[in-house]
Amino acid sequence: MTLDFTYQASAARIVFGNGASGDVGKWVEALDCRRALVLSTPHQAADAEALSKRLGPLSVGIFTTDGQGCFRYKTVRPGGYAVPSDGPVGQMLGGLGFAMRRPAHLHFLIKAAGFETISTHVYDGSDPHLGQDALFGVKDELIGEFKPTGKGDASTLDFTFTMVRAKKGRGTP
CATH class of the missing domain: 3.40.50.1970 (Rossmann fold)
Known part of the structure; x- marks a missing residue:
């Protein structure tokens, strides 16, 4: 039954x-x-x-997951990119002399019931433009090291996200 x-x-x-x-x-x-x-x-x-x-x-x-509950995935290694300069924000930043680019990064959105949502980036520590982020998002704790695997141009990035319990009464996903 x-x-x-x-x-x-x-x-x-x-x-x-x-x-x-x-x-x-x-x-x-x-x-x-x-x-x-x-x-x-x-x-x-x-x-x-x-x-x-x-x-x-x-x-x-x-x-x-592995035995410790961790998981791995494959994606393309990120590259930096230019920020559009033709709109009002781009014109303002350019007029103030700010770099009009973003350094290489991966986006993450992590949700779990009972925990605060994490919405962040992990930046490639080898990007020569880390100090020139037009959005000022680069923080030391968000810089990762892409390590070559020895298999072609493949690399690995080990990064730990620590989730915090949601505050009482706060909506969670």
């Missing part, structure tokens, strides 16, 4: 029941999400792969 039930809290929806994972695409859409990231432990990797395939274009990918 199986027991089917649904439990929904503020930022979580847990559904148990035979074949329940077949409806996960409906849940993604019902939560007004455009895409979903499948998180998995190593021993559930095959299930995560099947779920990602079932989601099709709604799946952005799969992150599989």
